[in-house]
Amino acid sequence: xxxxxxxxxxxxxxxxxxxxxxxxxxxxxxxxxxxxxxxxxxxxxxxxxxxxxxxxxxxxxxxxxxxxxxxxxxxxxxxxxxxxxxxxxxxxxxxxxxxxxxxxxxxxxxxxxxxxxxxxxxxxxxxxxxxxxxxxxxxxxxxxxxxxxxxxxxxxxxxxxxxxxxxxxxxxxxxxxxxxxxxxxxxxxxxxxxxxxxxxxxxxxxxxxxxxxxxxxxxxxxxxxxxxxxxxxxxxxxxxxxxxxxxxxxxxxxxxxxxxx
Numbered sequence: 491x492x493x494x495x496x497x498x499x500x501x502x503x504x505x506x507x508x509x510x511x512x513x514x515x516x517x518x519x520x521x522x523x524x525x526x527x528x529x530x531x532x533x534x535x536x537x538x539x540x541x542x543x544x545x546x547x548x549x550x551x552x553x554x555x556x557x558x559x560x561x562x563x564x565x566x567x568x569x570x571x572x573x574x575x576x577x578x579x580x581x582x583x584x585x586x587x588x589x590x591x592x593x594x595x596x597x598x599x600x601x602x603x604x605x606x607x608x609x610x611x612x613x614x615x616x617x618x619x620x621x622x623x624x625x626x627x628x629x630x631x632x633x634x635x636x637x638x639x640x641x642x643x644x645x646x647x648x649x650x651x652x653x654x655x656x657x658x659x660x661x662x663x664x665x666x667x668x669x670x671x672x673x674x675x676x677x678x679x680x681x682x683x684x685x686x687x688x689x690x691x692x693x694x695x696x697x698x699x700x701x702x703x704x705x706x707x708x709x710x711x712x713x714x715x716x717x718x719x720x721x722x723x724x725x726x727x728x729x730x731x732x733x734x735x736x737x738x739x740x741x742x743x744x745x746x747x748x749x750x751x
Contacts, residue, residue: 497559499524499665499697500545505554507540514540515551516721524664527691527698529712529729531705531744537721538701539669545699546586546667547576558583558665581611585658589670591650595642595657601628602638605657612661627656631686648679652686659690666691668700672707684710705744709733717741 498521505518515537522528530538543549545556547568556568560579568576580586588594595604605624625638631652642650651671658666671687672680688711691698700711708715708729715732717725717740725738736742 496523497565498522499526499559500699501555501557501565502545503555503557505541505544505551505556507537507544507549508552513721515544517554518723519554520716520723520726522665522697522699524697525695526714527700527712529708529715530699530701530718531703531708531715532718533703533744535720536718538718540721541718542667542669542699542701546584547580548586581608582661583664585661585663585666587651587654587658587666587668587671589673591642591647591654594654595650597643598641600639601633601642601645601653604642604653605660608657608660623660624656627660628653630690631656632682648675648683651675651683655687655690659694659696662694664697666696666698668698668702670702670704671700672704673702687711705733717744 500522502521503519505515506513507515518541520528530541532538540549544551547556550569557565558568558579560566560571560575561583563571568579571579586594596607599607602621602624605627606620609620609623625635628638629635633649633652633656637645642653645653672683675683684707690696691711698711700708702708712729715727715729716723717732717738719740725732725736725741732741733745736745
């Protein structure tokens with residue numbers, strides 16, 4: 491007897507988004523499965539961040555559907571969910587790691603409080619357990635525990651990004667959206683952060699969509715790659731296959747530009 495094919499965790503069908511007359515994304519379709527990491531690359535203005543914002547329900551597409559395998563409704567249209575259901579989805583099953591950690595952290599709340607806050611939003615109430623879990627996660631992302639009560643505004647950029655990762659992963663989400671997670675950091679900090687992210691994603695079995703202009707990031711993190719240009723997907727496939735043997739002229743240009751740096 492043939493086993494049934496696994497159903498996708500996320501299904502995007504015909505996604506299009508316009509800003510007035512400008513088409514940021516045009517007719518994009520793909521499926522993402524549990525424990526899979528999808529990289530989305532392209533130059534600035536290619537539409538990759540708009541795509542990520544639509545998939546994470548921060549921006550409603552002009553056309554098309556974004557469906558997610560919810561725990562209660564199965565594969566459901568994200569924008570067809572009631573607002574409380576969608577908010578709960580964002581607090582539990584989903585995480586979002588922003589390029590600028592200031593967009594994902596409360597800068598005047600303690601570091602431990604930032605991590606604990608997400609636990610509290612999912613119903614955790616026991617102070618000792620919440621603080622303990624927050625401290626454990628700060629340790630897992632290599633933050634100094636004697637700074638658990640310091641606000642993130644006193645942290646370096648790399649420390650803030652690790653704290654944002656801890657805040658998002660503490661509830662063990664099934665899907666994480668990452669927008670340039672190493673952008674703006676120096677090379678040595680980027681390398682440590684990428685090693686940390688790769689280990690945690692694999693250990694926790696998280697599915698992820700990683701938007702970046704840096705092909706080295708996708709090489710390290712992504713199982714599969716989509717290349718975008720002017721709002722359209724011009725090439726897709728296994729990451730190593732796309733980067734080692736690009737078929738589209740634009741992808742070839744991207745890869746050769748990196749190799750020549």
